[in-house]
Amino acid sequence: MSIVSITRATLVKDLRLEWRSKDAINSMLFFSLLVVVIFSFAFDPTAEESRRIAGGLIWVAFLFAAVVALNQTWARELRNQVMDAYRVSPAPANGLFLAKALGNFIFVSVLEALMTPLFVIFYTLRPLGPAYQLVIVAGLGTWALVVNGTFFAAMSLRTRAREIMLPLLLFPILIPALLGMVEATTAILTGEYSAKFWIALLVAYDVVFTIGSLMLFELVLHAE
Amino acid sequence: MKRIFPILALLTGAFLSYALYLALEVAPTEQTMGDVQRIFYYHVPSAWTAFLLFFINLVASVLYLVRRIPSADRIANWVVIAIGGVTCIAAFMVKQLPQGVEPSSVATTGIGIAAIYFLIRRYFSGDAADALAVVSAEVGVVFCTVVLVTGPLWARPVWGIWWTWDMRLTSTLILWLIYVSYLFLRRFSSSSQTAVLAAALAIFGALDVPLVYFSIWFFRTQHPQPVIGGGGSIDPRMLHVLLINWLAFLCFAGLLCWSRYRLEIVRRQVEEAQALKSLESVR
Amino acid sequence: MVSVTGLIKQFGRFAALRGVTADFDAGRIYTILGDNGAGKTTLLRTLAGLSVPTRGSVKILGSGELRSVCHEIGYMAHPSLLYDELSAMENLRYFAQLYGESAEPVHEKIRGCAALIRLVGLDPELTRPVGQYSQGMRQRLSLARALINNPKILFLDEPFSNVDIRSAQTMVGLLKNLREQGRTLFVVTHQAALLNGVVDEFVNMEAGLIVSRSPQTVGAQQQ
Amino acid sequence: MNFLYAAYAATWVIHVVYLGTLVTRYMRLRRDVDELKRK
Numbered sequence: 185m186s187i188v189s190i191t192r193a194t195l196v197k198d199l200r201l202e203w204r205s206k207d208a209i210n211s212m213l214f215f216s217l218l219v220v221v222i223f224s225f226a227f228d229p230t231a232e233e234s235r236r237i238a239g240g241l242i243w244v245a246f247l248f249a250a251v252v253a254l255n256q257t258w259a260r261e262l263r264n265q266v267m268d269a270y271r272v273s274p275a276p277a278n279g280l281f282l283a284k285a286l287g288n289f290i291f292v293s294v295l296e297a298l299m300t301p302l303f304v305i306f307y308t309l310r311p312l313g314p315a316y317q318l319v320i321v322a323g324l325g326t327w328a329l330v331v332n333g334t335f336f337a338a339m340s341l342r343t344r345a346r347e348i349m350l351p352l353l354l355f356p357i358l359i360p361a362l363l364g365m366v367e368a369t370t371a372i373l374t375g376e377y378s379a380k381f382w383i384a385l386l387v388a389y390d391v392v393f394t395i396g397s398l399m400l401f402e403l404v405l406h407a408e
Numbered sequence: 409m410k411r412i413f414p415i416l417a418l419l420t421g422a423f424l425s426y427a428l429y430l431a432l433e434v435a436p437t438e439q440t441m442g443d444v445q446r447i448f449y450y451h452v453p454s455a456w457t458a459f460l461l462f463f464i465n466l467v468a469s470v471l472y473l474v475r476r477i478p479s480a481d482r483i484a485n486w487v488v489i490a491i492g493g494v495t496c497i498a499a500f501m502v503k504q505l506p507q508g509v510e511p512s513s514v515a516t517t518g519i520g521i522a523a524i525y526f527l528i529r530r531y532f533s534g535d536a537a538d539a540l541a542v543v544s545a546e547v548g549v550v551f552c553t554v555v556l557v558t559g560p561l562w563a564r565p566v567w568g569i570w571w572t573w574d575m576r577l578t579s580t581l582i583l584w585l586i587y588v589s590y591l592f593l594r595r596f597s598s599s600s601q602t603a604v605l606a607a608a609l610a611i612f613g614a615l616d617v618p619l620v621y622f623s624i625w626f627f628r629t630q631h632p633q634p635v636i637g638g639g640g641s642i643d644p645r646m647l648h649v650l651l652i653n654w655l656a657f658l659c660f661a662g663l664l665c666w667s668r669y670r671l672e673i674v675r676r677q678v679e680e681a682q683a684l685k686s687l688e689s690v691r
Numbered sequence: 692m693v694s695v696t697g698l699i700k701q702f703g704r705f706a707a708l709r710g711v712t713a714d715f716d717a718g719r720i721y722t723i724l725g726d727n728g729a730g731k732t733t734l735l736r737t738l739a740g741l742s743v744p745t746r747g748s749v750k751i752l753g754s755g756e757l758r759s760v761c762h763e764i765g766y767m768a769h770p771s772l773l774y775d776e777l778s779a780m781e782n783l784r785y786f787a788q789l790y791g792e793s794a795e796p797v798h799e800k801i802r803g804c805a806a807l808i809r810l811v812g813l814d815p816e817l818t819r820p821v822g823q824y825s826q827g828m829r830q831r832l833s834l835a836r837a838l839i840n841n842p843k844i845l846f847l848d849e850p851f852s853n854v855d856i857r858s859a860q861t862m863v864g865l866l867k868n869l870r871e872q873g874r875t876l877f878v879v880t881h882q883a884a885l886l887n888g889v890v891d892e893f894v895n896m897e898a899g900l901i902v903s904r905s906p907q908t909v910g911a912q913q914q
Numbered sequence: 915m916n917f918l919y920a921a922y923a924a925t926w927v928i929h930v931v932y933l934g935t936l937v938t939r940y941m942r943l944r945r946d947v948d949e950l951k952r953k
Contacts, residue, residue: 193788197774197781204776204820265770268741269836272766273789274758332612339608342599352592356585357612360619363627381626385619392615400608403473407601408742428922447921454925550932554925561921600702601743664932671940678946683706684699 190279191286198287201260208256209294216249216295217302224306234307239369242303243362247329249299250292251351254333257284258341267405277402281334285397288330296322312375321372321379324386325365328393332357335397339404361389413667420659427649427656435649447562448646453654454554455580457661461548462583462613463521465590467528468541469610472603475534485529492522538603539672541610542594545587547664551657552584573631578624579617586613692717692875693738693844698747700733700899707733708744709899717843720866720876722886725896731879732848734896738877739766739846751844762790765837769849771829772836775822779808779832780815783839790840807835812861827858834862838869845869847878851885859885 202209223245227237261267270280300322303309311318333354340349368382431449438445474484495518499511532540559577560570571577590613594606642650693715700708707730715721723731736742738749740757752760766772773782783804805815811831821829830850837845847866851859859882866876867889878886883893892906 190789193785197777197785200781201774201776260774264772264775265768266772266774268766268768269772269786270789271741272739272761272764273786273840274762274791275789335612339593339605342601342605343593343596344598345596349593349596352589353609356582356589357616359582359585360616360623363623367627367630377630385623385626388622389619392619393612396612396615400611403604404608406741406743407599407604408736444918446918450922450925547932550928554928557924557928558921561917561924565917598702600700600745660929664936668936671936671943674943674947675939678943678950679704680701681950682704682946683701684709685706 187276187279187282190275191282194280194283195286198260198283199290202287202291209291212249212253212256212291212295213298215252216245216299219245219248220299220302220306224303234309235312235373236370238303238307238309238373239371240366242300242369243325243365245299245303246292246296246326247358247362249295250326250329250333251354253291253295254288254330254337254354255347255350257288257334257337262341271406277405278398280405281338281397281401285331285334288334289327292326292330293322296326309373311373313372313379315372317372317379317383318369320383321365321368321386324383324390325361325368328361328365328386328389329358331390331394331397332361335393335401335404338401342404342407357393361386364389416663420656420663423656423659427653430649430652435646436643438646441566444562444565447558449649449653451555451558451562452650453657454551454558455576456654457657458548458551458555458580458583460658461544461551461661461665462587464524464528465541465544465548465587466610466614467525468532468537468544469607471525471529471532472534472537472541473607473611475537485526488522488525492518494518495521535603535676536673538607539669539676541603541606542672543665543668545590545594545610547661547668549584549587549591550664551661552580552587555580556584573624573627575621575624575628579620582620583613583617586616692752693877694750695734695738696748696750698734698737698749699745700730700737700742701745706899708737708747711747711899711901713894713901713904715875715877717875718870718873719891720870720878720886720889721892721894722883722890723877723879723894723896724881724883728898729896730899731896733899735846735848735877735879739764741766762840763843765840765842765845767830767833767837767845767847767850769852771821771833773821773829773833776820778818778820779813779824779835780804782821782832783807783836786836787839804839807838808832810838811835811865812858825855825858826853827855830854831858831862834865843874845874845876847876847880849880850878851880851882863889 223241227241258267261270271277333350336353336357337350339353340346343349364382364385368379368386371377371379371382427449431446435446435449437443470484474480496515499514499518502511528537528540556577559580563572564570590606590609593609594602597605599605694713696712698708698711699706707728709730711730711734723734725731733742737744738751740749740751740761748755749757751757752763754760774785777785780801784801787804808815811834813828813832813835821832824832834847834850837847845866850862854862863885866878866886870876870889870891878890880886883890890907892904894901895903895905
């Protein structure tokens, strides 16, 4: 009953559930579209200037959409108290965590895949620096967002004001990663300096908090 | 027990007044900044006290979690001893320490970390460690607020700006945000295992600190801005006043923590008594 | 089989359990009765290892470490603990995987789930999502889910509430067979009448304490 | 110059406000304990 098989089974089940009733993904896609449009209205710089602030803008928009998605992480488990069925079984808690984190990673990546071209269109962005690094930064950044998001979503289940607690807990801890994402993206877009350090920081952040989550998730899951 | 408290309160009050007098009158006026530099004697000791309190919160949280599993408890002891030992050895081995940092201070920090850990482990068992975590977080946030208020008040007259993404000030702000969210979690928690959740968040907060430090440090090298208080050596008389003030602040913080701790213990007893509708647990 | 000593469960100023000490033997059906807020559900969840007691200890099958015996525990509650969008078979196959790669190959496991579904009187081939089942059907499927790993102990929290009579009677019949097979069952319910003639012992709770235990000689019911 | 006094004053205002919350919490607690003792 290895973690890998449990994670795979849970992830497959989650994806099938998502595929069956696409209402979650559709509503989130439309929400992301709204976020991009609103951001484009709020900030309408000239092409030259846009490269400098686009990094911050894109990542805050992603963060906005991701938090709304992360709040839905455990919605299905809560609807019929299915979480108890998992907690009673001998399946390891980390299996559930990894499956949910990976599920969220896919979910948020799909949102980003929709939002990015829209940003490019609205801001006529053309990265001067090495564009392939943008994908690395996006992957690392999204994982940092998702691994902590899933952990704190589980933690906020145990509180009264569930929807507001997740961002309250997540954002302070996320600041270094957010700084890393924004600075790396700006570095690549403007091509003025290399994003190597920020990518290294994101890797360190991902490693530290993935290990931290795997060690502490069981305590949080069973903290009733 | 109750009689000592007023005496200590008076003593601390006297000590604080003496420290205030030193800061305002005795300490030499700084040439470039003038008298406004005296904010330094309140800004820096408050920051050190806040960081110490947050560290105590971390230790209490780790102890609360680790004590529940005997094997984890033993591992944690060895880890702390290792941290203490390595820091001492590194202090004297590492050739170029960051400027203005002597090996002796690094070594004492290493020993200090281990000492605090084992002291708290010795005197605060299970639930008491959790109460200590609440207390140190709350009082820590109060001192951190002082730092975040006095910082801009100092930066405005000297550099003409209210806020600067200076490394120390920014990491203090982020620590403040983390521990305010910690207090929110404790307040909104509807689970009977709040202590476990809070301890997990405290550990996440601690994991975050080094990352905050490195990200702000590199952020600074790319966007250079004035540094609060400046580095470089410091006039010995100023240092003397600074340490006196820090000691006074530590006594004051100790007093605050002690009374908040008493309050927390009695609050928990009252809660338990109300829950079990019986009196024998209220001392 | 199951023993608890000095169980206290405190939620801030309210205590759901205020010092419960009891022993339960194998092969019996215990029905836990009491009005709302008496702590029935909290006691059941604490026994099942879902809720950590503030003080006191729980021993199941002689072990205090509940995680090491949880493969012997089945849990069912008023909510269905099933995914509404999945069919009966998909639900059970997923939960069966949680109980691990037992030696038997995949098709064995599928037959196991199908047998369980038939046992509770449902059709395994039914592809309708569980969300469209009636409450009675859903509760029976939930009972099937609780039986997946052939557990020795079953915790049932309000299994019959707003369930049609026919489904309830099927479930009671099942519980009787399970008891015959030597399993221990704990049923929290308000409809004690349904279990007449089947229950071995009524456990009455009030304000977080067990106030009385009335063993039933099967057949002779005082109530 | 008044920034200096403003900073010192702000420090003590924050501490006094916190002490105030401690005192009010202690009073409320005293009342709860007396209530319990009476019951």
